[in-house]
Structures are given as C-alpha cells and as structure tokens.
Amino acid sequence: MIVVTGATGNVGRPLTRVLTEAGEQVTAVSRHAAAVPDGVRHAAADLAEPAGLTPVLDGAKALFLLLSGDLHAPGARPADIVGLAKASGVRRIVLLSSQGVATRPLGPSRVAMRALEDVLRESGLEWAVLRPGGFASNALAWAESLRTRRVVAAPFGDVGVPVIDPADIAEVAAACLVDDRHTGGVYELTGPEVITPRQQAQATAAALDSPVRFHELTRDEAKAAMTQLVPAELADDTLDIIAAPNPAELRISPDVARVLGRAPRPFNDWVARNIAAFR
Numbered sequence: 001m002i003v004v005t006g007a008t009g010n011v012g013r014p015l016t017r018v019l020t021e022a023g024e025q026v027t028a029v030s031r032h033a034a035a036v037p038d039g040v041r042h043a044a045a046d047l048a049e050p051a052g053l054t055p056v057l058d059g060a061k062a063l064f065l066l067l068s069g070d071l072h073a074p075g076a077r078p079a080d081i082v083g084l085a086k087a088s089g090v091r092r093i094v095l096l097s098s099q100g101v102a103t104r105p106l107g108p109s110r111v112a113m114r115a116l117e118d119v120l121r122e123s124g125l126e127w128a129v130l131r132p133g134g135f136a137s138n139a140l141a142w143a144e145s146l147r148t149r150r151v152v153a154a155p156f157g158d159v160g161v162p163v164i165d166p167a168d169i170a171e172v173a174a175a176c177l178v179d180d181r182h183t184g185g186v187y188e189l190t191g192p193e194v195i196t197p198r199q200q201a202q203a204t205a206a207a208l209d210s211p212v213r214f215h216e217l218t219r220d221e222a223k224a225a226m227t228q229l230v231p232a233e234l235a236d237d238t239l240d241i242i243a244a245p246n247p248a249e250l251r252i253s254p255d256v257a258r259v260l261g262r263a264p265r266p267f268n269d270w271v272a273r274n275i276a277a278f279r
Contacts, residue, residue: 001025001059002177003090005047006066008034010137011096014170015064016040024178029056031068050080057088062177066096067116079119092126092183094176096169099133099188100237103248107237128176132189133249134163134242136270139200141225146212146278152201153215155222160196161245162252164189165265167273172259188253192264203268207275219243 002019006012007028019026020037027041028034036042043056047067057063063085067078085093097117100110120127145151169189176182195203198214205212217225219239226235241249256264271278 001027002062002064003027003029003056003060004064005029006064006068006096007036007042009066010135010140010166011169011173012064012066014167015173018170018174019177022174022178027056027060029053047078047081050077050084053081053084054088057085057090060085060088060090062092062094063090064094064096064173064177078116082116082119082123082125086123086125090125092128092177093120093123094128094130094173095120096173097129097131099131099190099249100241101131102188103246104237104241107240108233109231109237126180126183128182128184129186130169130173130176130189131187132164132169133191134161135169136163136165136191136267137274138163139204139267139271140274140277142201142204143277146204146208149213150208150210151213151215152197152204153217154197154201155217155219155239156243157198157214157216158196159242159245160194160199161242161249162190162192162194163200163267164191164256165267165270167270168256168260168264172256175259182259187255187259189256190251190253190264192252192266194250194252195267200267200271204271204275204278207268207271208278 002024004012004016007016008030016026016028027043028036029043029045031046045052045056097113101114104110117129142152201212201214223235
C-alpha cells in the first residue's frame with residue numbers, strides 16, 4: 001500500500017490516479033473529506049499533527065510526502081513525519097521538495113526543506129527527492145478573474161521560467177515510489193520551455209478562443225495575495241525567483257525525460273486540459 005499526502009491537490013490527485021491505474025493499493029490523505037477514485041481508501045489527517053498519521057501508515061510500504069504551506073513555517077516539525085513513517089514500517093519515502101533548495105539555498109523555506117531532505121537521507125529508508133520549479137497550475141489563481149472579466153493579473157509579466165505540469169511531477173513521483181532504479185535519486189523537474197506570465201495569458205486566450213487582458217501587479221500586490229495562502233517568508237522567496245530567475249532557474253532540466261522517457265508537457269498542453277476552470 002502507498003500513502004499519498006496532499007492527495008486532493010494538483011500533484012496528489014493525478015498521482016493517486018496513476019498509481020491506482022497501475023494496480024497499486026493507495027491511501028489518499030487530505031485534511032478534509034474528499035472524493036477519491038474507486039478502490040482508493042481516503043483518510044483525513046493533518047500533517048501538522050503527525051501522530052494522527054499512525055493508523056494511516058500502518059501496513060504502508062511507501063509514502064509520498066507533500067508539505068502544505070504552514071509546514072514550511074518556522075516552528076513546524078515535518079521531520080517528525082519521517083520518523084513516524086520509519087517506526088510504522090514504511091520502507092520508501094518520495095519527498096516533494098523545491099528547486100530552490102539548490103538554486104537559492106539561503107532562503108528561509110529552502111533552509112528548512114534542505115534540512116528535511118537531510119533527515120530523509122540519514123533515515124535509513126529508501127528515498128527519492130523531487131525538486132520542481134514553478135507549477136503550470138499556479139495559473140489557476142487567475143480562474144475567477146478570467147471567468148468574470150477575462151483578465152490575468154500577475155507580477156513580472158515579461159519574466160519567464162520553465163513551469164512544470166503537475167501531471168508530469170505525479171508521473172515521476174509514481175515511478176520513484178514503485179521502481180527501485182530511482183532510489184537515492186534527486187530530480188529537478190521543469191517544463192520544456194521558458195514561458196512568461198504574459199505568454200501564459202496569451203496561451204489561455206487561444207485555448208478560450210477569447211481575448212484576455214493582462215494586468216501587471218506590483219510586487220506588494222502580488223505578495224498580499226500570496227500571503228493569504230502561504231507564510232510571508234515563502235511568498236518572498238517565490239517572488240524573488242519569479243522577479244529575477246538566475247541561470248539555474250532558467251535551465252531546462254532533462255530529468256523528466258530521464259525518468260519517463262519522454263519530454264515534459266508544455267504549458268499549452270496543461271491549459272488545454274484544464275480550460276474548463278477558466279470558462
């Protein structure tokens with residue numbers, strides 16, 4: 001049995017589906033009740049209180065560990081989850097980390113994530129680490145304004161990064177969870193091309209077959225919106241990257257192709273599959 005945390009999110013949902021279609025038994029974990037595919041067990045648990053995971057992990061062979069924003073905050077103890085998993089008999093953990101651990105190692109959230117990576121390496125468990133860059137699904141933040149006003153509002157409109165389709169992250173995670181060849185792997189996950197917010201808006205307009213106006217937010221406006229969902233430190237880290245990505249953050253990684261044997265999906269593919277969110 002494989003436990004998938006964050007199972008109702010943009011990575012966890014397709015990961016649960018991929019594993020189930022491959023014949024794996026899956027327990028999908030989220031904070032609240034949620035619909036899951038047929039044959040999937042659902043468990044409500046809060047990773048901020050690791051003891052609640054004890055019955056969930058009983059009998060599990062592997063764990064996909066995705067931390068919500070509050071578990072990146074000062075004082076959080078996500079390393080306790082690794083210890084609990086080991087004590088429960090879990091043999092393998094695949095951690096969703098961040099590209100910034102390598103490209104911006106001094107950011108507060110990156111320091112904490114690197115520490116968690118180190119705990120995992122030293123745990124005695126089998127492990128793999130996934131370090132994605134920006135997510136294509138971050139464009140879902142535009143859904144309401146696109147539906148109601150056909151407007152995309154984002155900062156740094158002409159600064160791009162190679163955003164990754166969460167479905168690609170999910171497929172790489174599934175491979176790492178079930179295939180021994182990926183044990184001890186650290187995979188940087190990016191899309192196939194650098195794309196700016198303005199270009200993403202244009203791609204969305206083409207998929208909608210409707211004009212879309214781009215409104216450039218100031219950094220302060222963008223941070224105010226982001227801190228409704230994540231700690232201020234994480235918002236600042238993210239804004240630092242998308243304002244001025246360094247060469248490592250602009251690099252197109254070969255790791256999706258190395259694991260999956262195909263190129264990563266472009267943003268156009270992601271938006272076409274998710275266009276209903278913007279209509």
